Amino acid sequence: MTLEEILASAANNEIIIPENWAQGRATFGGLTGAVACERMQSVVTPGRPLRAMQVSFVGPVEPGIPVTLETELLREGKSVSQAMVRMVQDGTTRLVAMGAYGSGRESAVSMAPRPAPQAQAPEKCEPTPFMKGMMPDFAEFIEMRWCFGSRPFTGEKHREMGGWMQFREPPAQLTDPLVVALIDAWPPVPLSHLTEFAANSSLTWSVEMMDPRPAVQPDDWLLYRAEIDRADAGYANTHAGIWNRQGELIAISRQTVTIFG
Numbered sequence: 001m002t003l004e005e006i007l008a009s010a011a012n013n014e015i016i017i018p019e020n021w022a023q024g025r026a027t028f029g030g031l032t033g034a035v036a037c038e039r040m041q042s043v044v045t046p047g048r049p050l051r052a053m054q055v056s057f058v059g060p061v062e063p064g065i066p067v068t069l070e071t072e073l074l075r076e077g078k079s080v081s082q083a084m085v086r087m088v089q090d091g092t093t094r095l096v097a098m099g100a101y102g103s104g105r106e107s108a109v110s111m112a113p114r115p116a117p118q119a120q121a122p123e124k125c126e127p128t129p130f131m132k133g134m135m136p137d138f139a140e141f142i143e144m145r146w147c148f149g150s151r152p153f154t155g156e157k158h159r160e161m162g163g164w165m166q167f168r169e170p171p172a173q174l175t176d177p178l179v180v181a182l183i184d185a186w187p188p189v190p191l192s193h194l195t196e197f198a199a200n201s202s203l204t205w206s207v208e209m210m211d212p213r214p215a216v217q218p219d220d221w222l223l224y225r226a227e228i229d230r231a232d233a234g235y236a237n238t239h240a241g242i243w244n245r246q247g248e249l250i251a252i253s254r255q256t257v258t259i260f261g
Contacts, residue, residue, distance in 0.1 A: 003031060003141065003181055004171050007038045013069040017061070020137050026060030028138035029202050030184030034177035035069070036085040036097035041176070043073045044081035048101040049213070050176050055205040059094045061087055067094070079103040104211065113210065113249035114241070119147040122164035122221040130168075142185045143168050148225050152191035161189040162225035162240070170219040179251060180207055182222060183242055188257040189228050190236040199260040203235070206254045214248035221245060226253070234259055 001009070001018050009015055015035065017027045033055050041050065061067060067089050074082040080102040087095040125145035132140075147163035150156035165182050188200055216222070226240035240253040 002169065002171070003034060003167075003178060006031065007035060007177055010035050010039060010069060011042075013039070013071065015067050015069065016065070017063045017067065019063045020140060022063045023136045023138055024199075025062065026201070027063055028136065028181075028184070029055075029057060029205065030181035031138065032057075032061050032087065032095050033097070033184055033205065033207070034181040036087070036095065037099065037177040037180050039069050039071045039085050040083035040097070040099040041101070043071055043083055044099075044101045045076060048079075048081055048103050049211045050209045051100045051102045051211065052206065052208045053097060053099045053180070055095065055097045055202075055207075057095055057202050057204070059092060060201075061089060061094045065089055074098075079105060116223055116241070116243035116247035116249070117148070117225050119163070119223055119225075122166075125163060138185070141168055142166070142182065144185060144224075145221075147223075149189065150192040152187045153194050153196055154192055155195040157193045159189070160225060160227045161192060162186060163223070164221040165224055166219065166221050172218065174216050174218050174220065176209060179209075179216075179222070179242070183207060183224065183240070183251060183253050186224055186226060186240075188236060188255065188259070189226050189238050190231050190257065190259055193231075194259075201258050203256045203258050205256075208252050210249050210251060214244050214246070214250055216244050216250065222250065231259075 021031050070086040072084045083099045085097045130140045145164040149158035149161035223243045226238050229237040236257045238255050242251045
């Protein structure tokens with residue numbers, strides 16, 4: 001199943017995630033984040049754009065086992081809606097997400113976002129072919145081309161990581177849930193500091209979307225650059241920016257990562 005098909009199947013508030021969207025024994029976090037985003041959008045006032053989403057990965061959402069999606073509209077104000085999704089599997093909560101959706105308003109405060117970092121064009125960056133068994137299964141669907149930092153487990157102690165990303169098979173539209181999925185495709189920056197595989201997972205994740213949305217086409221490359229703010233005692237805090245090819249900021253992301261190595 002494509003990610004678009006999985007999102008469509010979630011309309012009845014229960015899904016079974018195919019094995020090829022796995023990330024180790026769990027489901028790819030970008031997919032579960034995209035599903036949460038899709039379900040919350042379905043209960044808020046139409047036309048209100050997503051402003052921010054927070055995700056807590058309580059436990060692994062496992063492929064092949066039914067997942068119940070409990071979606072709740074927490075509050076519907078004049079311009080802002082708040083919603084929540086809980087993913088339940090085998091009777092236990094595996095993920096909780098909250099989303100804030102808000103219409104724009106007149107304001108005396110206006111400041112342009114920070115510009116995109118300088119990067120080689122994606123066509124000049126080395127492609128990343130999918131290698132089954134050597135990469136997470138979900139990488140079959142998403143291509144990443146490195147521009148910043150190093151790949152995982154190279155022992156290179158860079159503070160940054162990132163590059164260009166896109167779906168290997170372009171979707172019909174690059175919707176907010178699909179952008180959310182792309183953002184989480186990149187491995188945590190601290191993994192490049194290690195010289196051999198170590199278990200790791202996202203503990204919390206937040207995404208803030210810019211509005212109005214910069215224009216993006218389904219087959220566009222998006223630029224991702226993440227940096228370590230702090231890493232110690234088995235945890236790392238990182239932040240990232242996501243831009244289109246015109247250098248317009250699309251989203252910002254923050255993660256708390258656990259590293260068992």
